[in-house]
Structure formats: structure tokens, C-alpha cells
Amino acid sequence: MGQSCASCQNKDEAPVVYDSMEKKDKFAEEDLDDSQEFDAKSPPSTYQCKTMEADILHFKKLISDVNEQECIEELKDQQLIFDDKSRYFGCISNGKANGYGKLCLENGDCYQGDFVENMMEGNGTFNYLIGPIYEGQFKSNKPDGYGIETWPDGSVYEGEFQGGRKHGKGCYKWHQGCVYNGEWKDNMIHGIGKYEWPDGRSYSGSWIKNQMHGRGKYIWKDGKSYDGEYQHDKKCGFGIFYWPDGKQFQGQWVNGKQHGNGLMIGKDGKKKIGSWQEGKLISSNEDDNFQIMPEGWIQQEQ
Numbered sequence: 001m002g003q004s005c006a007s008c009q010n011k012d013e014a015p016v017v018y019d020s021m022e023k024k025d026k027f028a029e030e031d032l033d034d035s036q037e038f039d040a041k042s043p044p045s046t047y048q049c050k051t052m053e054a055d056i057l058h059f060k061k062l063i064s065d066v067n068e069q070e071c072i073e074e075l076k077d078q079q080l081i082f083d084d085k086s087r088y089f090g091c092i093s094n095g096k097a098n099g100y101g102k103l104c105l106e107n108g109d110c111y112q113g114d115f116v117e118n119m120m121e122g123n124g125t126f127n128y129l130i131g132p133i134y135e136g137q138f139k140s141n142k143p144d145g146y147g148i149e150t151w152p153d154g155s156v157y158e159g160e161f162q163g164g165r166k167h168g169k170g171c172y173k174w175h176q177g178c179v180y181n182g183e184w185k186d187n188m189i190h191g192i193g194k195y196e197w198p199d200g201r202s203y204s205g206s207w208i209k210n211q212m213h214g215r216g217k218y219i220w221k222d223g224k225s226y227d228g229e230y231q232h233d234k235k236c237g238f239g240i241f242y243w244p245d246g247k248q249f250q251g252q253w254v255n256g257k258q259h260g261n262g263l264m265i266g267k268d269g270k271k272k273i274g275s276w277q278e279g280k281l282i283s284s285n286e287d288d289n290f291q292i293m294p295e296g297w298i299q300q301e302q
């Protein structure tokens with residue numbers, strides 16, 4: 001079956017809260033309880049239950065040992081059988097599966113498509129008795145190239161494969177409504193891509209092994225957004241948090257919370273600098289000339 005989309009569920013990351021610099025400064029009293037990312041368990045696994053790991057399909061002929069060249073035409077209507085009793089029906093050349101054919105494994109799995117020298121190679125469809133249907137390109141018995149993997153629950157991956165695994169660019173649509181479109185490596189979300197939740201949230205940016213890691217932009221359904229650095233699914237490094245009315249916080253983050261120097265900018269442009277420790281304000285003062293953005297940082301338009 002398709003994998004469960006844990007990212008669609010409620011998040012259990014510790015709340016991120018802005019402490020008031022001064023009770024009179026309304027823009028400093030924002031509560032980010034509803035502005036968490038998804039839980040730290042990362043997006044769901046997309047590992048295919050089987051990946052056709054056999055290096056070579058070994059067959060034995062069911063016909064008598066005669067001159068193979070004289071029997072090529074006859075062999076097209078014959079069959080070959082695996083050492084494990086799985087059967088092949090189709091084109092046979094030089095005593096091997098070559099051309100178009102159908103392979104029925106003893107466990108109920110079935111492949112129909114191109115063969116080269118007893119190996120699934122070319123275009124074909126592999127139907128797992130328990131698992132997905134893969135339609136696409138094969139190389140050396142494994143999905144390799146462009147293909148579509150469809151699970152019984154309706155989850156679908158469409159994109160590139162390498163050595164039987166999702167690798168390259170592709171789009172995965174979970175049956176719960178989550179969608180990821182971007183780069184993959186070894187069956188995991190890895191590289192640059194965009195993940196969208198059915199409730200309107202989205203993250204676009206860098207991923208490492210199914211986790212938000214590097215720079216990215218997270219947008220909440222109410223219009224709030226964070227553009228900055230992540231480590232292992234949590235804000236870590238420099239980042240800017242935006243409110244829909246134009247307010248923003250610029251500063252350092254550790255483990256999902258403000259930690260270090262920060263700059264609050266009100267919707268009227270008023271600036272206030274402060275020092276945070278694990279999400280709590282330690283000290284603050286006004287300074288209209290204070291700049292905290294790292295050198296070379298390009299601020300994205302909201």
C-alpha cells in the first residue's frame with residue numbers, strides 16, 4: 001500500500017513564541033503557536049516495498065537441446081521457466097528472453113514488456129501482487145529512467161528512477177492530499193523541491209534525507225511566512241519571519257526558536273533590536289540603523 005503521509009497530521013514541534021519587548025509594543029506580542037512546521041518525523045517514507053533486486057534472471061528451457069538457430073521461430077511461442085519456477089512467455093532468441101514478453105513470478109508479481117538477454121530492459125509494466133504498479137523504463141531488471149508508480153490507495157509518484165529507486169526529479173502525490181515536487185535521491189526527498197499540504201501550507205527550498213535542511217521558505221495558510229535556514233526540520237541559523245500586515249522579525253534561530261541577536265520591524269517601519277535565548281527576550285533597545293542580515297543575503301519579496 002502507499003505510505004501514510006505523517007506530514008499531513010498535526011504537528012507536535014514545541015511552540016515558537018515571541019516575548020514582548022514592551023507590553024505597549026503590539027507588534028512584539030505576536031504568538032507563533034499556530035506557526036509551527038510539521039512534526040520532526042519528516043515527510044513519509046516513499047520506499048518501494050520491492051525493487052527487483054535480482055541481478056540476473058536465470059532460465060532453463062522446456063524444449064529439447066537442439067540447434068537454437070533452427071528453433072528461433074518456434075521458440076517465440078514457447079516458454080522459459082525460472083530456477084524459482086517463475087515463468088516467461090514471449091519472444092525468445094538464442095534460447096533467451098529477447099523482445100516483448102510476459103514474466104509471471106511464483107509469488108504472484110507480474111511483468112509485461114521488453115526483455116534483453118533474460119533481463120527486463122526497455123519499457124514495461126511491473127504489477128506487484130502486494131504493492132504498487134510501476135509503468136516505465138527498465139534497465140538490468142530494475143526501474144531506471146522515467147516511470148510512474150501507482151499504489152492501491154491512490155498515491156502516485158511520477159518521475160525519474162535509478163537502479164530501482166526514486167532518483168532525480170519527480171512528483172509524489174499522497175492520497176491524503178500532500179504533494180512534493182522536486183529532487184530525489186535514493187528513494188528520499190533530497191535536493192531542491194516544494195512540499196504542499198492540503199490545508200494550504202507549503203515549503204520550498206533545500207532538503208536532505210526527507211528533512212528541511214538548508215535555506216527554504218515556509219508559508220502558513222494565514223499568510224505568515226519564514227524565509228531562512230533550517231537544520232533537521234527546524235529553523236536554525238539566520239531567518240526572517242513575516243506577518244501578513246508587514247511586520248517582520250530578522251535574526252538568529254536555534255532548534256526552532258529565536259536565539260541570539262534579532263531585529264523586530266513594525267508595520268510602520270519602527271525598529272527594535274534585542275537578544276533572545278531559547279525563544280525568550282533577554283534585552284532590547286531602539287536603533288533605526290541596526291542591520292543584522294548576513295553579507296550576501298538576498299531578501300525575497302513577500
